[in-house]
Amino acid sequence: MKPLPSISIIIPSYNQAEFIETTILSVLEQGYPALEVIVIDGGSTDGTLDILRQYDDRLTWISELDRGQAHAINKGLALASGGVVAFLNSDDVYAPGALHAVGAYFAEHPQAQWLTGRCIIVNESGREIRKAITAYKHLWLAFRSYGVLKVLNYISQPATFWRRGLLDEVGNLNEDLRFTMDYEYWLRIGQRYRLHTLRQRLAGFRLYAASKSGGGYEEQFAEEMTVCRRFSSPLVVQLHRLHNALILGVYRVQRR
Numbered sequence: 001m002k003p004l005p006s007i008s009i010i011i012p013s014y015n016q017a018e019f020i021e022t023t024i025l026s027v028l029e030q031g032y033p034a035l036e037v038i039v040i041d042g043g044s045t046d047g048t049l050d051i052l053r054q055y056d057d058r059l060t061w062i063s064e065l066d067r068g069q070a071h072a073i074n075k076g077l078a079l080a081s082g083g084v085v086a087f088l089n090s091d092d093v094y095a096p097g098a099l100h101a102v103g104a105y106f107a108e109h110p111q112a113q114w115l116t117g118r119c120i121i122v123n124e125s126g127r128e129i130r131k132a133i134t135a136y137k138h139l140w141l142a143f144r145s146y147g148v149l150k151v152l153n154y155i156s157q158p159a160t161f162w163r164r165g166l167l168d169e170v171g172n173l174n175e176d177l178r179f180t181m182d183y184e185y186w187l188r189i190g191q192r193y194r195l196h197t198l199r200q201r202l203a204g205f206r207l208y209a210a211s212k213s214g215g216g217y218e219e220q221f222a223e224e225m226t227v228c229r230r231f232s233s234p235l236v237v238q239l240h241r242l243h244n245a246l247i248l249g250v251y252r253v254q255r256r
Contacts, residue, residue: 004103006034008082008164012072013090014042019206021051022126026093028058032100036060036082039090040072070173070181077167086161091206093126094158098202102161105198113163113193116141117202119156124208133250144197146190150232151239153224155195157182158203162189177227179220184227191231217251 009027013020020039027037039052039061052061060079066072073087084106088094098117105115118138121130128134140154148154160182170188173181186195221244228240 002107004034005083005106006036007032007084007099007103008036008038008080010073010076010080010087011039011090012069012087013039013044013048015044015046015048016090017047017051019091020048023088023090023093024055027088030094030099032103036080038076038079040076042066042072067175068178070175070177074172074175077172080164083164084161085164088158092158093204095201095203101198101200109196112196113166114189115196115198116155116160117198117200119159119203119205120201121207122204141197144195149186149190150228150236152243153183155186156203156205158205177223180224180227183224187231217248221248
């Protein structure tokens with residue numbers, strides 16, 4: 001087997017004391033041999049720093065005011081030394097064995113520049129929810145189509161990794177975006193390189209009322225439309241708008 005690449009995981013955080021230790025342990029307990037964990041905290045006041053201090057010898061962390069999530073991730077990427085990088089929000093988790101699967105794939109496929117896998121949605125207690133939405137995303141993921149990606153974002157951010165060298169080609173995340181900095185980044189990478197996929201589950205995305213993704217779907221989709229217009233023809237923009245309307249309708253039904 002070819003040598004596994006080093007992996008750097010960036011964890012942006014702000015007042016996530018309730019979940020961040022679970023997130024950190026989901027990374028550290030992977031047992032990956034060449035792992036760098038960098039937590040970029042935005043100046044938490046809820047006990048997060050006490051948790052981070054418990055792991056001083058196993059990760060790197062800083063806590064200071066920042067300009068938002070994308071800025072925090074970019075700060076972490078600037079510090080990263082791994083050959084493969086990713087970011088994991090401070091309430092999400094990796095599935096057991098995820099990093100070994102990712103490292104092995106990159107080692108065996110030197111042409112692969114970015115890689116994603118399957119991801120489930122979990123609630124505050126870690127129970128899987130919204131299985132139909134997960135199945136829908138996995139359906140489109142199987143096609144790996146860049147054209148489809150312009151219409152709907154079937155890539156799950158917590159399950160996505162890329163080679164650090166892409167930062168020199170594609171640049172950093174767009175700090176002007178609040179909800180869709182990952183989607184915009186996938187569209188930039190996808191212009192240059194084919195997406196590679198793993199069929200196994202790599203991560204869990206936590207969704208709950210207080211999370212950024214737990215509400216404000218209208219605002220999120222409006223920002224997504226702005227991103228879509230930068231990369232797509234008017235016809236594709238209309239298809240994206242129709243798809244967003246469909247998904248919003250489903251979400252509204254689920255709230256009842």
